Amino acid sequence: MKTKRIAALALAAALLLSCPGFTALASDGDFVIENGTLVSYHGPGGAVTIPAGVTAIGDEAFEYTEITSVNFPNSLTTIGWGAFMYCSGLTSVSIPNSVTSIGESAFEGCDNLQSVKLPVGLTVISKSLFFDCVKLTSVNIPSNVTEIGMCAFAHCFNLKSVALPEGLSFVGDDAFCETAIPEPIYILEGSVLCFVPASYTEFVIPETVNQVGGGAFDSCWGLKSVIIPDSVTSIGNFAFYGCVHLSSVHLPDSVVFIGYYAFYGCRSLSSINIPSGNIEIGMTAFSKTNINEPIISNDNSVLYYIPDSYHTFTVPDGIKKINGGAFDGCSELTSVTIPESVTSIGEYAFTDCVSLTSVKIPQGVTLINEGLFSYCINLKSITLPEGITSIGSFSFYQCIRLSSVSIPESVVSIGDLAFTECASLTAITIPENVASVGDSAFQDTGITSLYVTGSKTEFNQYAFDNCGVTIYAPEGSTAQVYARENGITFVATIASAVPNASAVYVNGKLISVEAYTIGGYNYFKLRDIAMALRGTEKQFEVGWNLENDAIGLRSNASYTPVGGELAVSGSEASITANLSAAKVYLDGAEVKLTAYIISGYNYFKLRDLGSALNFAVTWDGASYAVRIDTSAGYTG
Known part of the structure; x- marks a missing residue:
């Protein structure tokens, strides 16, 4: 739901006052109005008069407010989705004839609404328009209305009278479900059965009917039997939903469509036939039955x-x-x-x-x-x-x-x-x-x-x-952008490795190593570091862990050279680095270390190795050098 701060109201009011036909009222400060649309209401409730010049009431503008009555201007043409949803203080509503469109659920949950006057130019009663208006007792549908949406009057438990226009051509699923209307509702000269009262225990569908509408028998808990004539070709969604005492149904071969949830929850239904012709059956049509x-x-x-x-x-x-x-x-x-x-x-x-x-x-x-x-x-x-x-x-x-x-x-x-x-x-x-x-x-x-x-x-x-x-993805990918924008740790799986010219000292002695910078971190060849630390307090062996199919490190063990250690190519060109998928075990236990494969060798973040093997790693900015001290522990 859109909301605006009170500080913006002065500008909104100034703009509105410049609009032709707009008259400022004392209560204007309770509203946020933009280009003729009442976006939101911030008043204390009670009786509300919507300012003249307002042409539309926005979605959810008055939702859950404590208004008790509303006076609409004749400039109004549109009421948005959920505009007065759950306004429990409303008891009656008279909508001016200037209004031609009322959005879905506009008055849903107005549980004290008892009467409503709809505009003559209205052509559609929207989905769930008066859903759960439990005290609404009667309603006259304007003569121009051709469509009533799904659940429009559902759960209006006290609705006993509804006058339908002759031109009504469509009634949505469950439009009148769980109302107190005492007689069945048909449209299109009796060809569509839209609603059957819950009081019926037996029902014979007239032979004029070719369509059993969506939710027509929904929640007819006492219904035990129904006869469907050969004229019926379609049984709508939710048609017999929750008819818990319905024990058997014979479907004529004329039926070519059964909607979703058509017989859902018919717990006494133990058998049903499938018509012999080509037929379309919606999802969950027979679930929760006794078949x-x-x-x-x-x-x-x-x-x-x-x-x-x-x-x-x-x-x-x-x-x-x-x-x-x-x-x-x-x-x-x-x-x-x-x-x-x-x-x-x-x-x-x-x-x-x-x-x-x-x-x-x-x-x-x-x-x-x-x-x-x-x-x-x-x-x-x-x-x-x-x-x-x-x-x-x-x-x-x-x-x-x-x-x-x-x-x-x-x-x-x-x-x-x-x-x-x-x-x-x-x-x-x-x-x-x-x-x-x-x-x-x-x-x-x-x-x-x-x-x-x-x-x-x-x-x-x-x-x-x-x-x-943690996201592992190619450098420069949309995944990297997503990680950065949402504060997520990112590790490049394919990255550009830039040769690093920093000097490296081990216990004060300069060594030659091949190093690269990837994503702002220094990576070193694993076997170079093992060779450089050979004979020190923190020496370690490198091998392949056959049991776990992974790189195996063993602390306090002398490194066995394989050739090529501490050799520097001298190249200054960047090279592609691929994130290594190999697991690493130190003394038999898995450790989480980030590694890249560069030219067939595993390169590790030096500080990760320092942390795992407990040797000190420091940066000497004055000499632009990395210093490793095996006599000290890792401190971060």
Whole structure:
């Protein structure tokens, strides 16, 4: 919600006074008005008169304020989204006929609103416009209205009377859900059934109806039976949502569409037939029912539903698509086998499968859809095939035990909140082809190491919020810019190494070493330092740790030369340095040291070696020299 400080009001008032038709009132200081739009209100509440000349009320301008009444000017044409949301003091509203547009949720949650007068020029009743206005008892819809949006009057528990215009051609899902309207609502000459009161226990849909609207029977808790005639071709979203006593339904072959959540939560529904023709079924259409057999399309190509009683399931070979929400809430499912015939898995297909531990996605699948494995809290591993191009929003949301995931090279985008709250995920590699990483994609994960192989990946500001991450990416990449702008530690994976001419002394003796500056730090060849410290208190051996497949260091051991130590090329040209992926073990324990490979050799940050092996490293600015003292410990 936009807010402005009171200090800016003097300028705003001056601008408004210069506008034709604007009349200043005593209460003008309560408003922030910009170019005729009332942006926000900062007054004490009570009765409010909006200044003349205001043409629009901005989004959320009065949200949660303590106003008790509002007087609108005739200059007003637009009321924005959520403008008066949760203004509990409002009891009545009269909107002038100058208004032609009222945004979504404009009066949502005004729980004391009892009456409303809508403008005659209004053509659309927006989504959730009067949602949760629990004391609203009646409303007259203007004759020009052709559309009523989703949930427009939902949860208006005392709404008993609504006058609908003849020209009304569309009513959105759940527009009148949980109201007290006593009779069914039909539009378009009875061809669309929009609402059935919750009092019905049996209902015969008239043969004039060809469409059961979205949410038409939503929350008809007492409904036990319904007869659907052959005239019906479409059953909308949420049509029978929550009809907990509905025990059986026969769908005529005329039905070609069943919307999402159509029969969700019909806990007594134990059987349903699938019409014989080609049919489209929305996600989660049959979840939380008592149907105890899988539902598969008549041509055996689409898996629509799996009962939540299954512990394991093998998707039949030949299935091409797993419908959205097919396994939704299968809380006892521990494993699922998906055949290579499957090429599409819908949104939220496995959401809330809390016992599922691992999944292998077939090679033909190219999209990890929105919410696919969200809330799978025991999912530990996932195999994603090459060919996946997108990882959708919420796809692994709250998979708290997912400890590793390999993102295929083919992926080009990672959606908002894709891995949010995957607390066991500690490292991730973003392939070169990924163009964008969405809002909060890895927020609140355990990721401490982010590896970015490409130079042009764009990150949302909050992609790694609350992670404590270090980013490893090429020097000059967009990832480096992202790290700098967000205060994130950055380590270049591909960097320019500049020869360093600083003198180096070990216990006062000048030595010759090949050194480079990378990102402002001095890096030295590991074997040069081992050779230089040979015979001192801090000597160490360098070898290869076969057990851990890593560089092995052993303290207090004499270094064994391999040839080429302490040799200087004398070149002054910069050279490419690549971040080393090799782990380092000191006396058998892993130590975290940053190293680069330059011309086939490992170069380490001198101060990191000093810290690990406990020898002093100082900079002598007067002589432009690095001094190593093995008789002293490392002090930073």
